[in-house]
Structures are given as structure tokens and as C-alpha cells.
Amino acid sequence: MTARMAEKRAIITVSGLVQGIGFRPFIYRLATRRGLRGHVKNLGDAGVRIDVDGDESAIKLLLSDLVEEKIPLAVYNKIDIDWRDVGEGRIGFIIDTSDIGANEVKHSLIPPDVSICPECVEEMQDPGDRHYLYPFTCCALCGPRFTTIVDLPYDRERTTMIDFPLCDECDREFNDPGDRRFNAQTICDPTCGPRMTLYHPDGSIVQGGDPIAVAARLLNEGSIVAVKGIGGIHLATKTTDDGPLHVLRTRRRKPGKPFAVMSPDLENVQKYAIVSETEREQLTSLARPIVALRKREPFPLSPLISPGLDTVGVMLPYSGIHHLILYHVDEPALVMTSANYPGEPMFVSNEDAFKKLEGVADYLLLHNRRIHARCDDSVLRVIDDQPLFLRRSRGYVPLPIGLPFDSRGNVVAVGPELTSTAAILKEDKCYLTQHLGDIESPESLDFLSVAIDHLVKLLRVGVPDIVACDLHPNFLSRTVAAELADVSGTDIVEVQHHHAHLASLMADAGVKPDDEIVGIVCDGYGYGSDGSPWGGEVLMGGYEGFSRRGHLEPQPMPGGDLCALRYGRMFQGILYSELPKDRLAQVLYESCIEGFQRGGKEIEAVFEQLEKNFNTPYTTSTGRLLDAVSCLLGASHLRTYEGEGPMKLEALAARGRLRGGIPVDVERDGGDLVLMTSKMVGALLTMRAKHRAEDMAYTFQHALADGLAEMAVTVAKEQGIDAIGFTGGVANNDMITRVIHRRVNEE
Ligand SMILES: [Zn+2]
Ligand SMILES: [Zn+2]
Numbered sequence: 001m002t003a004r005m006a007e008k009r010a011i012i013t014v015s016g017l018v019q020g021i022g023f024r025p026f027i028y029r030l031a032t033r034r035g036l037r038g039h040v041k042n043l044g045d046a047g048v049r050i051d052v053d054g055d056e057s058a059i060k061l062l063l064s065d066l067v068e069e070k071i072p073l074a075v076y077n078k079i080d081i082d083w084r085d086v087g088e089g090r091i092g093f094i095i096d097t098s099d100i101g102a103n104e105v106k107h108s109l110i111p112p113d114v115s116i117c118p119e120c121v122e123e124m125q126d127p128g129d130r131h132y133l134y135p136f137t138c139c140a141l142c143g144p145r146f147t148t149i150v151d152l153p154y155d156r157e158r159t160t161m162i163d164f165p166l167c168d169e170c171d172r173e174f175n176d177p178g179d180r181r182f183n184a185q186t187i188c189d190p191t192c193g194p195r196m197t198l199y200h201p202d203g204s205i206v207q208g209g210d211p212i213a214v215a216a217r218l219l220n221e222g223s224i225v226a227v228k229g230i231g232g233i234h235l236a237t238k239t240t241d242d243g244p245l246h247v248l249r250t251r252r253r254k255p256g257k258p259f260a261v262m263s264p265d266l267e268n269v270q271k272y273a274i275v276s277e278t279e280r281e282q283l284t285s286l287a288r289p290i291v292a293l294r295k296r297e298p299f300p301l302s303p304l305i306s307p308g309l310d311t312v313g314v315m316l317p318y319s320g321i322h323h324l325i326l327y328h329v330d331e332p333a334l335v336m337t338s339a340n341y342p343g344e345p346m347f348v349s350n351e352d353a354f355k356k357l358e359g360v361a362d363y364l365l366l367h368n369r370r371i372h373a374r375c376d377d378s379v380l381r382v383i384d385d386q387p388l389f390l391r392r393s394r395g396y397v398p399l400p401i402g403l404p405f406d407s408r409g410n411v412v413a414v415g416p417e418l419t420s421t422a423a424i425l426k427e428d429k430c431y432l433t434q435h436l437g438d439i440e441s442p443e444s445l446d447f448l449s450v451a452i453d454h455l456v457k458l459l460r461v462g463v464p465d466i467v468a469c470d471l472h473p474n475f476l477s478r479t480v481a482a483e484l485a486d487v488s489g490t491d492i493v494e495v496q497h498h499h500a501h502l503a504s505l506m507a508d509a510g511v512k513p514d515d516e517i518v519g520i521v522c523d524g525y526g527y528g529s530d531g532s533p534w535g536g537e538v539l540m541g542g543y544e545g546f547s548r549r550g551h552l553e554p555q556p557m558p559g560g561d562l563c564a565l566r567y568g569r570m571f572q573g574i575l576y577s578e579l580p581k582d583r584l585a586q587v588l589y590e591s592c593i594e595g596f597q598r599g600g601k602e603i604e605a606v607f608e609q610l611e612k613n614f615n616t617p618y619t620t621s622t623g624r625l626l627d628a629v630s631c632l633l634g635a636s637h638l639r640t641y642e643g644e645g646p647m648k649l650e651a652l653a654a655r656g657r658l659r660g661g662i663p664v665d666v667e668r669d670g671g672d673l674v675l676m677t678s679k680m681v682g683a684l685l686t687m688r689a690k691h692r693a694e695d696m697a698y699t700f701q702h703a704l705a706d707g708l709a710e711m712a713v714t715v716a717k718e719q720g721i722d723a724i725g726f727t728g729g730v731a732n733n734d735m736i737t738r739v740i741h742r743r744v745n746e747e
Helices: 024-032 056-068 118-124 166-173 211-220 240-252 278-285 320-329 352-356 442-460 477-488 498-507 569-577 581-595 599-612 621-633 646-651 677-687 693-719 734-746
Strands: 007-017 037-044 047-055 075-084 095-097 196-199 225-228 231-236 290-295 312-315 332-338 362-365 380-381 386-391 411-415 422-427 429-432 465-471 491-495 517-527 532-543 544-551 666-669 672-675 723-729
Touching: 007 056, 007 380, 024 056, 024 095, 037 517, 047 056, 047 320, 056 075, 056 312, 075 442, 095 498, 118 166, 118 677, 196 211, 211 225, 211 231, 211 320, 211 362, 211 723, 225 320, 225 352, 278 290, 278 380, 278 386, 278 693, 352 362, 352 693, 380 734, 386 498, 422 442, 442 477, 477 491, 498 532, 498 723, 517 621, 532 621, 532 693, 544 693, 569 581, 569 599, 569 621, 569 677, 581 599, 581 621, 621 646, 621 666, 621 677, 621 693, 646 693, 672 693, 677 693, 693 723, 693 734, 723 734
Parallel strands: 037 095, 225 362, 290 380, 411 465, 465 491, 517 723, 544 672
Antiparallel strands: 007 047, 007 075, 037 047, 196 362, 225 231, 231 332, 290 312, 380 386, 411 422, 422 429, 517 532, 532 544, 666 672
16 A cells, blocks of 8 residues: 555656657657556657656656657657646556647657668678668668658658558567567668669669679779769769779869768778867767868878868768668778759759769669658868858758747748758747758759748648748849749748848847847858948848948959959959059969969950949958959969868968968948958068968968957947857858957957
């Protein structure tokens, strides 16, 4: 009788990411271990309910187990406990799988793709296991999710795994609550699951045994192999030999764009790159992103992987396919670069792979599972010891980002033009789509629509209350916004590009709805409130509005967008009013001639353009300024990929030291602060007599960061604001970020 006195009933409700990730079997194991009776059940919108009877102390232990032994992917938003008296006696513990209505799933989180877990890798390597060498091995804790989900609720019928009915053995595991594959929607084995096939480009099958082992042998021999993975298709080739990389670059017409590589393990990564503790955590995280790492010197792999850069993008294998290829390959790393074309979305069907990769891939290693939601690899870089997304996609999408406020309605935002993502705001969360690339072609516009529609469907958003787009009048994404607004009868809200950056930074930092901050927002281009091209801005404001308080000196862009492609033009524009024409011409011919597509003829034409002020908009862009300096210092001349000028300048600066000689002058133009950049660039000409290019690159970046910080600190002091942030594409520059951070903290 006394023993029973201590018995209690507890109804525990856990909300957050607790569905589709093996959560209920996890609870089953915990509850049975503690000798508790009752059940666990999915509630859809409200998460998961655990209803248990038993010794009060055992229930308390269950609660601490729940937190301490949390399965990797689970995210708890809230755990509620309702203590009651024990009612009718219950026997044993069960997983209640009774159906939940479709209308109940509206708030449940959809899991992202998860890298293969160590237990599944072990099975793949065990000759006694039926998953031996089977590349699609996964369990309740791991495997593809988002890329396979067609609709909700999340079960096999509504994923691309519907094409592969479970065999008896898999079915038994699926229905056994004690099995780690219990209720796992994407499980399969060699009997019932998808298969890899290695093809010649003409579609005929390459004979000779296990397709992955054969592909690996061909990679060892220097072939270029297309590999279909989880969310898309990679082009793979070896990294210890320049030959195949040279062929790949020629065939893809990508002379300089950095390629990502994949290594079998950390030990191999450390042979060619330096890995900090934070970087190690990111590399080995469940999402397995590409992490930009500092190259070792001398760099033992081919210089053609990321020419002219001091970093290399590295990832670890995230699916069985990758593990098995790398297992058979004798290389410390393989190039694994996305097979899509710039400005076009990733193609994912086998049919398209043959068409698009004709003349590019020597072989195609494909499988017969459809990719429903294409999803590129995520890319991040550790800046000032903080991980920073350059691209948030596979492994993270569609997990939301928490907002420090409640949205007044459902908002669909269609994103900008370059390296775009769209977003949905719902309640206190922001859901980003996967990386969409540049929205500049009809194909990419389609992808934008499809990605938004899919997320709207999965989140049960219905008709949006507000549609948001960039202020730019000619961005293609505007047509998607117009269609959405038309269909739903809602208004379009136009958002200035740099204000969007500022607001994102505020949300990331948890700034409250009514607070204001000062933001330094630096990138290549954004349509300004006054219609001119902005990109080096000091803004003050909050979520709802902003004012421009400072910027870089507006510089002429003779020929407009041509300046973004030919860095010599920008340099010429910046120094046009700073130097006598003869002197400038001399510098251009001596040091910048490679920054013009048509050499001296172009230089003369640009002079004429500047004299007549013809087709010469003025920009405050930081990207263009760094392009110009990159050109003068010989780091890069003509753009072959987005961001090349600043990235190569940063690589040059990484080997430099701080010198003196660059003036940091902030002047006032009306109410605005202006950092005088022509003088800064002009000073480099004097420095050249005494200093190395590396030191000048370092010193220039340092001075620029100082100037930006000085403007922001001045505004913050004048306006009585105590928070300053730095964001935009230039915030991917580690050194500029560090200098601004230090400078702001000092004040
Ligand atoms: Zn697993
Ligand atoms: Zn099976």
C-alpha cells in the first residue's frame, strides 16, 4: 500500500521538432527502462504527448533523461507537465499510432535532411549485415527528409519513397517499437530500396561490378563523374592532380570559381587545411555543411581547386553514397562541385543530367530515387569565431529561425536577385527556402515559384496576408510577388535591400520590436531609396523603417554594370577626379591594363565617358571599391564569378601586415557622414614605392573597416543608440569584421 502511495500520473507535452526524427521510439525506450506504464502519441500541431503512470521518482528521472539523452535532431520549444492522480490501472507502455487529422499538423515542424548516423555507417561496413555496402541505408535518426517530402503529414506515402514499398524485413523493423528503424519513413535495404547505376554519357550502362566501386576506380584514374546524391548532383574528380581539374574547368567554362571538396574524415582534411574547434563542430554537425577553411601552406592539393584564394570549401560525407565512394578512392579529398550552371537552378532528374552534362561528365553515377525538393549544399564560414552562413540550404531547410516578435500575419517574401532565398513569416518564426541561386532566368524564376509554393503547402500558410519584394523596379522576382499578390488579393510591400539586411541582423541578434540599432551594411549592390546603387551604408533604424546616416563616397561607374565585370573601369572612375589625367593614364597602362577587356582602347573610351558623364551612375558599393583595389594590387582583374575581386583581395591581405599611409577621412554632406574613398585609393599609389602588395591589401582593408566603424560610432553616439551591427556580403570578410568589432567595442 505504501509503495502505491508514491505512484503518480504525469501528462507531459513536448513541442518543437519532435516528429519524423525517431522521437517516439526514443520515449518508448526511456519509459520502459524506468518501468513506467502508459503511452506516447503524436499530437500534430501540439507536438508529442507522453502519458505515464508510475513511481513519482521514476517519472522525474524520465524527465531528466528526456533532456540529458536528447536525440540529436530534436528541438524542444516547450515541455509542459501536468501531474495527476493515478486513475485506471494501465499495463505496459505503448506507442499510440492512431491517426491524427490533416488539420492538426499545421504547426508541426518538418525535419531537414540529416547526415547518415554512425550506426548506419557501421552496418554499411559490416559484411554480415543486410545493409552491407548499401548506399541508401538510414534509420529513424538519419537520412533524407526535406528533399523527399511531397506533402504532410510526413509518412512514406507522401515521400518519394512511395516508389519503393517495404520488403518483409524492413516492414518488420518499421513496426517494431524497439527497433531503431521503427516508424522511420525513408528506410530501405538492397531488397526493396533504390539502386545506383553507372552510365556512359550515351545512357548505356558501365559493366564491371558494383557501380560505386567502378566509379571510384574511374575517379582514381582521373575521370570526371557526375554523382547524384540527396538534394542534387555533383561533379566529382580527383584533387591531387591538375589534369582532371583543368579539364573540368575548361569543360564547364569556370576558369576560377572555387570548387568544394569532400574528404572521408577529419584526419584527411587536416592534411591540407587548418581546422579550428568551431570549424570542427560545424564540419561534423548533423547538417554537414561546406565549411570554408584556411589552406595549409604549402597546399598539398591542386592549386586549381580554389585559385588565388587562401581558403578551400570542405565537407564531410553526409550520405551512404559519399561514404562508399570515398571508401574506394585513394585521394585525401574529391572535388564535389554542384553540377548546375550559373544562373540556372540545380537539375535533379536523370534525364536532365544526361542532357545538361553532355560533354562535361565522362560517367554518370545516378540512382532511381526522385529528388522532390532540390537542395544545394549549405556553405558557412567561421568569422571572428562565429559560424556565418554564406548559403543556408541542405541540412537546415526548412527549420525556422526564431523571431523576437510575432508577425501580424503570414508574410511571403520573394527575396532579392543574386544568391537568393525566399522566406515565409508565420507567427514568431521565419522559414527560409533552400538556396535558389541567381534569379535571372525563366528557369530560376520557376524554381522560385516552386520553392515558395512547396513551403506554403508544407507550412499550411494558405493565402498570404502580405507579399514582400525588393524595392528594385526591375528584379524578375517582382513578377512572382505580383502573381502571389494577385491570386491572394493582398498588397505588395517593397523593402529596401539594405534595410532587409539590417532587419535580418536584428532578428538574428534578438533585438526587440521597438528597439533601434545602427547597422553597417556593406555589399556589392542594392537599389537605394533614392534609386541610386547603394552598397556601403550606415543605417539607423528598426524592423519597420530606417534612415541613411552615412555611406562611402559615391564613385562613378563608367559604363554602369560593366564596372562589376572589368575592375579597371572602376579603378579609373575612382581616381578620375583625384589625379591629373596623364598621371592616371600612366598608372592604368602600367598596372591595371588587365582590368580592361579591350586594353588601351577601352581606357581611352572610359576617359571620354567620364568627361561627358555619359552612362555613368554613381555608387557607394563596397564590393566595387574592393574590386578596384584588387585590380591595382594585381589580385584580380576581370570577374569570372560573383565576389571574386574582394575574395582575392582578402586572400592577398591574409599574408600582409599593417602599415601606415592611408587617410581615414569622414566628412559631412548635409546630414550624412561620408568616408572619402578616392583619397584612400590614391594613397596606395604613394605606398607602392615602399610596400608589398600584401601589406597594402591588409592596410587598405583595415582603413576601410576603421572608416566604417568610425561613421557608425559617431551616429550611435549622436543618436544615443548603444547597439551597432555589421552585415551584408562584405561581412564574410574575416579581417574587416574583426577590425570593426574591435573598434566598436573600444568606443
Ligand atoms: Zn541511421
Ligand atoms: Zn527492405
